[in-house]
Amino acid sequence: MALLSGLLLTLAWFPHGFVPLLFIGFVPLLLVERSITERKGKYNSLLLFACAYLTFITWNILTTWWVKNASFGGALMAFLCNSLLMALVFLLFHNVKKRIGEKYQYLIFCCFWITWEFLHLDWDLSWPWLTLGNAFADTLNWIQWYEYTGVFGGGLWILIINCIVASCLTKTATFFKFQIHKKKIIALAAVALAPILISCLIKINLPDYTNLQTGEEVVIVQPNVDPYNEKFIGEPIEQLKKMLLLTEEQLDSTTSYAIFPETALPSGIWEEDMDKDDCIILLQQFLKKYPHLKIIIGASTAKSYAPGELLSSTARKFGKTDGYYDDYNTALQLDNTGKVQIYHKSKLVPGAELLPFRFILKHIDNLAIDLGGTTGSLGMQEERSVLVSPDQHIKAAPVICYESIYGEYVGGYIKNGANFIAIITNDGWWGDTPGYKQHLKYGALRAIETRRWIARSANTGISCFIDPNGAISQATHWWVPTAIKGKIGMSSTLTFYTRFGDYIARVAMYISLLLLIYSLLIRFRIIKK
Numbered sequence: 292m293a294l295l296s297g298l299l300l301t302l303a304w305f306p307h308g309f310v311p312l313l314f315i316g317f318v319p320l321l322l323v324e325r326s327i328t329e330r331k332g333k334y335n336s337l338l339l340f341a342c343a344y345l346t347f348i349t350w351n352i353l354t355t356w357w358v359k360n361a362s363f364g365g366a367l368m369a370f371l372c373n374s375l376l377m378a379l380v381f382l383l384f385h386n387v388k389k390r391i392g393e394k395y396q397y398l399i400f401c402c403f404w405i406t407w408e409f410l411h412l413d414w415d416l417s418w419p420w421l422t423l424g425n426a427f428a429d430t431l432n433w434i435q436w437y438e439y440t441g442v443f444g445g446g447l448w449i450l451i452i453n454c455i456v457a458s459c460l461t462k463t464a465t466f467f468k469f470q471i472h473k474k475k476i477i478a479l480a481a482v483a484l485a486p487i488l489i490s491c492l493i494k495i496n497l498p499d500y501t502n503l504q505t506g507e508e509v510v511i512v513q514p515n516v517d518p519y520n521e522k523f524i525g526e527p528i529e530q531l532k533k534m535l536l537l538t539e540e541q542l543d544s545t546t547s548y549a550i551f552p553e554t555a556l557p558s559g560i561w562e563e564d565m566d567k568d569d570c571i572i573l574l575q576q577f578l579k580k581y582p583h584l585k586i587i588i589g590a591s592t593a594k595s596y597a598p599g600e601l602l603s604s605t606a607r608k609f610g611k612t613d614g615y616y617d618d619y620n621t622a623l624q625l626d627n628t629g630k631v632q633i634y635h636k637s638k639l640v641p642g643a644e645l646l647p648f649r650f651i652l653k654h655i656d657n658l659a660i661d662l663g664g665t666t667g668s669l670g671m672q673e674e675r676s677v678l679v680s681p682d683q684h685i686k687a688a689p690v691i692c693y694e695s696i697y698g699e700y701v702g703g704y705i706k707n708g709a710n711f712i713a714i715i716t717n718d719g720w721w722g723d724t725p726g727y728k729q730h731l732k733y734g735a736l737r738a739i740e741t742r743r744w745i746a747r748s749a750n751t752g753i754s755c756f757i758d759p760n761g762a763i764s765q766a767t768h769w770w771v772p773t774a775i776k777g778k779i780g781m782s783s784t785l786t787f788y789t790r791f792g793d794y795i796a797r798v799a800m801y802i803s804l805l806l807l808i809y810s811l812l813i814r815f816r817i818i819k820k
Contacts, residue, residue, distance in 0.1 A: 292319040292320070292322060292323045292342075293319065293320055293323055293342035293343065293345045293346045294345055294346070294349060295319040296316060296317060296318070296319040296320040296323075296346040296350075297345065297346040297347065297348070297349025297350045297353070298349060298353075299312045299313075299315060299316040299319070300312075300313070300316040300317075300346075300349075300350040300354075301349065301350055301353040301354050303316055303426060304354045304421075304426055305426065305428060305429035305728075305729065305732060306429060306725055306728045306729065306732070307725070308426075308429075310426060310427065310429065310430050310433075313423070313426055313449050314449060314452040314453060314456070314483065315452075315453065315456055316449075316453065317450070317453040317457075318453055318456050318457045318460070320342065320343060320346050320381070321400070321453065321454070321457040322457060322460060323339070323342050324339060324381070324384075324385055325457075327339045327342075327385075328385070328388075328389065336382060336385070336386070339381070339382060339385055340378055340379075340381075340382050343377070343378040343381040343382060344374055344375065344378040346378075347373070347374040347377040347378055347381075348370060348371070348374040350374075350421065351369075351370045351373050351374050351377075351421065352370050354421060355369070355370075355420055355421070355726070356724075357721045357722070357724035357725060357726040358721070358726070360720065360721050360722045360724060360726075361643075361720040361721060362642075362643075365642045365643070368642070369418060369641075369642070372416060373418055373421070376407070376411070376416075377407070380403055380404060380407040383403060384396075384399050384400050384403045384404075386810075387399055387403075387806060387807065387810045388400075390810040390813045390814055391806065391809060391810055391813065395806070397451075397454035397457075397458070398802070398806075399803075399806055400450065400454060401447065401450040401451065401454065401799070402799040402800075402802045402803045402806065403803055403806075404423075404446070404450055405443055405446055405447060405450070405795065405796050405799035405800075406796065406799050406800045406803040408422050408423065408443070408446060408796065409443070409793060409796035409797070409799070409800055410800070412697060412699075412700075412793075415641060415645065415647035415648050416641050416647050417638075417641060418641065419696055419697070420696065420729070422442055422443075422446065422696075423442075423445065423446035423449045423450070424437075424441070424442025424443055424444065424445030424446040424449075424736075425442055425445075425696070425729075425733060425736065426445070426449075427445050427736075428729070428732035428733055428735055428736050429732055431735060431739065431760070431761040431762075432487075432490060432491065432494060433486065433487050433490050434486070434490055434736075434739070435490040435491075435493040435494050435497070435739060435760070435761075436486065436489055436490055436493060437736060437739045437740050437788065438493075438739055438740055438741075438742055438786040438787060438788055439786070439787045439788055440788060440795055441698045441699065441740050441788045441792070441793055441795070442698055442736060442740075443793055443795040443796045443799075444795055447795060447799075448482070448486055451482055452479065452482055452483055455475060455478055455479045455482065456479065458475060459472060459475050459476075459479070494760070497759075497760050498759075498760075500758035500759065500760065500762065500780070503758075503777075503778050503779070503780060504778075505778070505780070506744075506778040506779050506780040506781065507547035507548065507685065507711075507778065507779055507780075507781065508543075508545050508546045508547050508548075508776065508777070508778050509546070509547060509548045509549075509550060509746050509756075509776070509777060509778070509779055510538055510541045510542055510546055510548070510549045510550070510774055510775070510776045511550050511746050511747065511748045511754045511755075511756070511774065511775050511776075511777075512534055512537055512538050512549065512550065512551045512552070512555075512748055512754075512774045513537075513552070513748065513749060513750065513751070513752055513754040513767050513771070513772060513773050513774065513775075514530070514533065514534045514537065514551070514552065514555065514750060514772055515750065515751050515752070515770060515771060515772035515773075516530055516719075516750055516751075517719065517751075518717055518719040518720055518750065518751070519719075519720075527556060527557055527558040527569075527570055528569050528570055528573065530555075530557075531555070531556065531570050531573060531574070532573070533772075534551060534555060535573075535577055537772060537773065537774045538774055540774055541774045541775065541776040542581060542584070544581065544582075544583070545583070546581065546583070546584055546776070547583060547584070547585065547680075547685070548584070548585050548586070548587060548687070548713075548746070549584060549585075549586050549587075550586075550587045550588075550713050550715065550746050550748045551586070551587065551588040551589060551715065551748055552589055552715050552716060552717055552748045552749055552750040552754075553589035553620070553691055553692050553715045553716050553717040553750065554589045554590065554591050554620065554717055554750075555588050555589050555590065555715075555750070556570045556588060556589070556590035556591065556623075557590075557591050558570065558591065559591045559592070559593055559618070560590055560591070560592045560593070561592070561593055561594070561595065562592050562593065562594045562633065563594065563595065565592075565631055566631075570590075571625070571631065574586055574588070574625050575625060575629065578625060578626065578627050579627065582627055584626070584627075585624060585625070585626045585678075585680060585681075585685075586623075586624065586625045586626070587622060587623070587624050587678060587687060587689060587713050587715065588622070588623050588625070588715075589620070589621065589622055589623075589691065589715045589717075590621045590622075590623050591618070591619070591620065591621070592618075592619045592621040592623075592633070592635075593616050593617065593618050593619065594616060594617050594619070594670070595609075595614060595615070595616040596614070596615045596616065596617075598613075602615055603617055603670055605617055605668045605669060605670045605671070606670075617669075617670030618669050618670060619635040619636070619669055619670045619671075620635070620636040620639075620644060620669055620691060620692075621633060621634065621635055621636065622634045622636070622678070622689035622691055622713075622715060624678035624687070624689070626680070626681050627681070628681050632676075632678045632679065634672070634676050634677075634678065634689040634691075635669075635670060635671055635672045636669070636671065636691040636692070636693075636694060637671035637672050637673070637675070637694070638693055638694040638697055638700055639668075639669055639671060639693070640692075640693050644668070644669045644693075645668055645669065646668045674707075675688075675700070675703040675704045675707055676707070677689070677704055677707050677708055677709045678713075684781075685710050685711075685781060686707075686708045686709045686710050687709060687710070687711060687712070687713045688701065688704030688705065688709035688711070688712040688713065688743075689704075689713055689715065690704065690712055690713065690714045690715070690737075691714075691715055691716070692714075692715070692716040692717065692718075695714050695716070695730070695733060695734050695737060696730070696733045698736065698737065698740050698788070698792075698793070699792040699793045701737045701740070701741065702740065702741060702788065702789040702792060705741045705743060705785065705789045706785065706789060706790075708783075709743070710743070710781035710782060710783060711743055711744045711745070711746065711779055711780075711781060711782075712737065712738070712741070712743050712744070712745045712746070713745075713746050713747075713748070714734050714737075714745055714746070714747040714748070715747075715748050716730065716747070716748070716749045716750070717749065717750040717751070718730055718749050718750070718751060718752070719750050719751035719770075723769055723770065727749070727751075727752065727753065727769070728753070731747070731749075731753045731755070731763070731766075734747055734757055735757050735761035735762075735763060736761070738757045738758065738759055738760070738761045739759070739760065739761045740786065740788045740789070741759075741786060741788075741789050742759040742782060742784065742786050743759055743782055744756070744757070744758060744759060744779035744780055744781075744782075745757035746779060749767075751769065751770050752767050752768060752769040752770060752771065753766050753767055753768075753769060754766075754767045754773075754775060755767065755775075756775075756777045756779060759780075759782070764777065765777055
């Protein structure tokens with residue numbers, strides 16, 4: 292039964308899954324928990340933990356197996372740790388339920404799971420790839436209401452239906468039998484169908500962006516530089532020249548933006564001497580031919596600290612000298628004013644760009660796995676700064692790779708004034724696997740949540756435009772050098788989700804805290820007796 296749960300959750304996940312299976316994915320495991328609760332045994336908790344771990348290790352491995360293409364050891368640790376944390380959350384639900392009583396079991400389960408997903412967004416081992424609400428990224432017509440709830444609305448939908456189905460199953464002598472209870476069947480139908488109906492009604496009233504006539508013309512470049520061989524071995528200036536040749540095939544005097552992928556400039560540019568870097572000089576010369584053009588491009592940059600300057604927690608030492616510096620995964624914007632705007636990626640990939648719990652493990656940065664660009668613990672910035680056009684009318688959100696799977700985080704750029712989103716990424720580390728396809732579709736969720744246009748530049752694909760309804764257009768082929776051109780609209784309105792963020796998860800977290808406190812009080816009273 293536990294294995295069946297893992298397989299159902301896997302078979303529901305896109306790009307090749309059957310999404311409705313999500314609505315029964317947890318049911319077998321919930322029935323296992325009920326069965327173990329009813330039996331008398333000394334090692335019930337251990338047995339339940341083992342069953343839950345089997346469910347979640349199955350789900351993790353079969354859904355995100357492609358991570359091993361970048362690092363087998365790193366992937367193994369990710370599978371083991373993520374599954375362990377999921378199993379511990381399920382075990383905590385079991386123990387709290389035993390104290391409080393079955394009457395509140397499904398409230399406990401829903402709140403605990405959503406709280407776990409929320410807390411998993413913001414710590415050193417953050418890996419929210421399997422956040423339940425992400426699974427609807429391939430069925431966007433079902434979840435146009437994400438502009439109000441974000442992905443946690445989708446997760447709550449999944450959990451509630453699983454709980455209703457589980458409650459309709461009663462145990463017979465040998466197995467479980469579906470009990471036809473009129474009120475529960477009506478509730479199940481309502482909860483299952485109402486969100487889809489609401490989404491359809493929202494979609495009817497949304498603008499059609501199929502043939503956008505007004506807006507800013509944008510060129511997206513997909514250079515297709517092999518990240519394992521050519522990217523960090525070949526001459527950066529020669530790679531850039533090839534990218535600019537691709538760009539010029541699509542450019543004209545009306546083009547507003549040219550967008551290049553993450554670490555398109557991989558050489559490690561010193562920020563204090565940026566105007567002396569050969570690649571920056573070449574880009575500035577290129578811009579002189581196109582007075583209205585702005586270039587957004589990914590780069591590996593570094594900053595040295597002056598003597599006595601306050602050091603960041605990620606500062607590195609210059610060998611045996613007393614000097615310090617920080618490495619960054621950076622987005623740059625260049626225009627004809629000569630000014631270079633800088634944004635440092637701040638949602639970093641654990642193990643690749645961020646050494647977890649560095650205050651303990653800071654002396655082993657060299658063990659960080661290589662998933663792209665500079666490795667080790669990179670520097671970051673707290674503020675989600677936007678890249679502003681010279682006339683101050685356009686503000687771009689420079690979302691770098693991994694950051695695009697964090698809904699509330701991306702919403703922070705929009706609250707800071709971003710009119711559109713530029714996702715720059717390098718998904719070539721995973722090869723031709725479901726990984727880059729899933730990453731692409733997660734971007735569509737950000738478009739719906741914020742109702743912003745997205746221009747997505749991926750080194751090896753898929754590059755594309757995503758409209759505010761989540762529809763993908765001009766999607767490029769994988770592993771093909773190319774450039775595409777299209778128009779995107781600008782918006783300054785804030786959706787409900789952008790304004791209030793992950794409020795569903797926060798409510799769940801507060802309820803979870805109250806449930807935990809209540810369960811401890813009950814235990815305390817029992818001990819006193």
